[in-house]
Amino acid sequence: MAKTSASSETERSYERFPLARRIEHLIMLSSFTTLGLTGLVQKFATSPTSQFLVSIMGGVENTRSIHHFAAIVLMLGTMWHIVVFGYNFFVLRTSLSMLPGPKDALDALQAFLYNVGLGKLVGFGKTRPQMGRYTFEEKAEYWAFVWGTAVMGVTGFLMWNPITSAKFLPGEIIPAAKAAHGGEAVLAVLAIILWHFYGVHIKFFNKAMWTGKMTEEQMQHEHPLELAAIKAGTADRRPDEMTIRKRQKIYFPIASVLVLGMLGGIYGFINTEETALTTIPPQEGQLVEVYVPQTATPRPTSTPTLVPTNTPLPTATTDASATPEGTLSAEGTPTTAAASCQLGWSRGSLIHAKMRGLSRRIRRIEFIHVCRCDQGRSIRCCLHRR
Incomplete structure (x- = not known):
């Protein structure tokens, strides 16, 4: 009490x-x-x-x-x-x-x-x-x-x-x-x-x-x-x-x-145990390398580019069956030029072009008609950019 x-x-x-x-x-x-x-x-x-x-x-x-x-x-x-x-x-x-x-x-x-x-x-x-x-x-x-x-x-x-x-x-x-x-x-x-x-x-x-x-x-x-x-x-x-x-x-x-x-x-x-790390004070006037790699770290290199090749340019034709849409011009607009097919193209191809010293990647190009070469004869293709 x-x-x-x-x-x-x-x-x-x-x-x-x-x-x-x-x-x-x-x-x-x-x-x-x-x-x-x-x-x-x-x-x-x-x-x-x-x-x-x-x-x-x-x-x-x-x-x-x-x-x-x-x-x-x-x-x-x-x-x-x-x-x-x-x-x-x-x-x-x-x-x-x-x-x-x-x-x-x-x-x-x-x-x-x-x-x-x-x-x-x-x-x-x-x-x-x-x-x-x-x-x-x-x-x-x-x-x-x-x-x-x-x-x-x-x-x-x-x-x-x-x-x-x-x-x-x-x-x-x-x-x-x-x-x-x-x-x-x-x-x-x-x-x-x-x-x-x-x-x-x-x-x-x-x-x-x-x-x-x-x-x-x-x-x-x-x-x-x-x-x-x-x-x-x-x-x-x-x-x-x-x-x-x-x-x-x-x-x-x-x-x-x-x-x-x-x-x-x-x-x-x-x-039970002694696991605490002892903190060592820094020594004055003493330089210690903390980490020295055994091999040198490689320096970054430039991205390799494709070697330019001599690809034949398209030639004009007077075929009456030519359509106004023809091919793509350098600016990406349709022209009436025909395509001289030297290679076989497939849907969804990627074209790389080198312009003014820089590698430029042209986005996917979709061909409505696939151009193929038959005994050296040229046929027209309609190119459209997606």
């Missing part, structure tokens, strides 16, 4: 978080901030700001080492949080007030309608929702942190131990883990800046995580249902000492095995 302290009726306060929870929050805050700072400068490495911060931290090798150390602290903090949760749940029998429920969805809808001023119109949301120990915002933020920690842990292991991971999973999982790791990092940092900072430091400056207490007025505004339960004596009550000792005898061995297992997992996480 929450402890109360008061020097007068107006200064009455209630304990919100014990010292152990506040220390845990400080450790997680420090590790998260360090991870975000050292991780984003590696994700956006070409940014001038990132390069400046990396230089302050002593280079990319030191930045990577700091990032790994902060990750280890985060894993240890997560392990401690699991052990404390088990103790509170099994030994002290505290209620699972952080679990979301249907009331949280209704509280979120009511708060939205109240904030936008539509509560009076729809008949729901005329007042602020009455919430208990944890509001729907705090629950959403807590479980978002749990989800983000799980994603960052899994993807971080895949990147920290890529060879071991590729033995059991497809190789494509490594770049996918890198993309998910960086995306989740950006999402987490934005959630803290835009959501947590606003809800805790701007909308209402909540100092409970630093002082451990909240005044009665603050409790009435933020957690009225919890305040009512405390005053009514129905809030979580601490069991008697004999019951606590009996439960501790059961829980401590289980927790010890759990802690040893998690410590072994963290050790394996860190020392």
